[in-house]
Amino acid sequence: MTTPANDHFETIAVHAGVQPDPATGAIMTPIYQTSTFVQTDINEHKGYDYSRAGNPTRSALEEALAALEGGRFGLSFSSGMAAIDTLLRLVKPGERVICGNDLYGGTFRLFDKVLSDYGIVFDYVDTADTNAVRAALAAGPARLVWLETPTNPTLRLTDIAAISETARAAGVWVAVDNTFASPALQRPLALGADFVVHSTTKYLGGHSDVVGGAIMMNDEDTYERLKFLQKSVGAVSGPMDCFLTLRGIKTLGIRMRAHCDNGLAVARFLEDHPAVERVIYPGLESHPQHELARRQMAGPGGMVSFQLRGGEAAARTVALRTRLFTLAESLGGVESLIELPAAMTHASVAGPEAAAAGFAVDPGLVRLSVGIEHPDDLVADLRQALAGV
Numbered sequence: 001m002t003t004p005a006n007d008h009f010e011t012i013a014v015h016a017g018v019q020p021d022p023a024t025g026a027i028m029t030p031i032y033q034t035s036t037f038v039q040t041d042i043n044e045h046k047g048y049d050y051s052r053a054g055n056p057t058r059s060a061l062e063e064a065l066a067a068l069e070g071g072r073f074g075l076s077f078s079s080g081m082a083a084i085d086t087l088l089r090l091v092k093p094g095e096r097v098i099c100g101n102d103l104y105g106g107t108f109r110l111f112d113k114v115l116s117d118y119g120i121v122f123d124y125v126d127t128a129d130t131n132a133v134r135a136a137l138a139a140g141p142a143r144l145v146w147l148e149t150p151t152n153p154t155l156r157l158t159d160i161a162a163i164s165e166t167a168r169a170a171g172v173w174v175a176v177d178n179t180f181a182s183p184a185l186q187r188p189l190a191l192g193a194d195f196v197v198h199s200t201t202k203y204l205g206g207h208s209d210v211v212g213g214a215i216m217m218n219d220e221d222t223y224e225r226l227k228f229l230q231k232s233v234g235a236v237s238g239p240m241d242c243f244l245t246l247r248g249i250k251t252l253g254i255r256m257r258a259h260c261d262n263g264l265a266v267a268r269f270l271e272d273h274p275a276v277e278r279v280i281y282p283g284l285e286s287h288p289q290h291e292l293a294r295r296q297m298a299g300p301g302g303m304v305s306f307q308l309r310g311g312e313a314a315a316r317t318v319a320l321r322t323r324l325f326t327l328a329e330s331l332g333g334v335e336s337l338i339e340l341p342a343a344m345t346h347a348s349v350a351g352p353e354a355a356a357a358g359f360a361v362d363p364g365l366v367r368l369s370v371g372i373e374h375p376d377d378l379v380a381d382l383r384q385a386l387a388g389v
């Protein structure tokens with residue numbers, strides 16, 4: 001279904017990519033659980049010949065993903081890392097990538113431990129500092145600027161519009177990992193970025209029941225190249241995973257409103273609690289980039305990080321005491337999660353290579369993925385977990 005450009009986000013989320021099944025009229029896109037498609041003559045078929053190259057359930061999801069980011073094209077992958085890896089295949093040996101020094105641990109691991117072996121040069125800078133990125137762009141040729149905003153787990157923001165403008169003038173692509181904000185809160189393509197990447201495992205899927213990734217873009221030539229890479233490398237999402245992600249997307253708009261409301265309630269509670277040393281949340285006036293968050297994002301999101309006066313020992317105690325916040329990696333689902341990034345999701349940025357690149361995740365940092373439960377229950381859970389630490 002083509003969604004008119006003036007439809008609101010919630011409407012696009014429900015309708016984009018979904019057409020009644022031509023065979024039966026089924027209102028929901030079927031799970032086309034098939035590897036191949038019958039041909040009526042040599043190379044005569046209905047647009048699909050093999051499910052690695054294309055599958056109707058995946059096509060519906062890819063159309064929806066593009067529409068959510070206000071882009072022309074979308075591609076769906078078997079995981080967020082598969083999407084990032086495929087996008088990085090646009091960069092050739094010897095070429096330089098300017099990237100943040102506060103990234104998802106798995107992204108740093110892919111860059112530092114896998115792709116640098118193929119001769120890609122990664123230049124780590126603090127992308128929250130626009131001038132630092134400008135200086136890196138001025139220092140020599142580059143192919144790509146890789147941004148994550150807000151960052152995982154320290155929730156630092158990058159000014160996408162300012163950096164995209166400088167990069168574009170230098171002929172350098174900008175890719176934004178938009179996993180933390182989701183397209184409900186932030187649309188990097190409209191701010192001048194060339195590519196948006198998602199771990200759809202998180203807010204887009206939204207129910208902690210599927211692993212997936214996506215790339216969205218406007219330029220047709222790079223889309224064709226990436227579609228070729230998707231088929232050639234083969235890290236595609238299966239029909240069932242595409243169905244689950246499509247189903248999750250329908251409620252993205254209303255889920256993100258609840259995540260933002262609950263995130264703010266939790267962040268304000270923590271900020272006032274005597275055991276808490278520091279709360280990091282873009283929706284708090286105390287966040288150093290609160291103004292940028294207001295300008296660049298439609299809401300501060302559901303991720304809250306904090307440190308306790310009692311340091312790492314207190315953090316470990318709290319993480320084991322919560323009842324509703326479940327101790328687990330990942331984020332973006334309807335249920336609330338708690339974790340210690342330094343020991344869990346970001347263990348791969350604990351080593352000396354990461355420290356040399358400027359990564360620093362405090363061992364006492366606690367990260368919350370605030371779900372859509374009632375905010376009073378979430379606050380009560382944290383209150384009992386923090387008692388006496």
Ligand SMILES: *Cc1c(COP(=O)(O)O)cnc(C)c1O
Binds near residue numbers: 082148
């Ligand atoms: C989880 C995550 C990824 C990796 O996605 P997977 O689906 O786990 O492969 C990439 N970037 C960010 C910001 C993430 O949170």
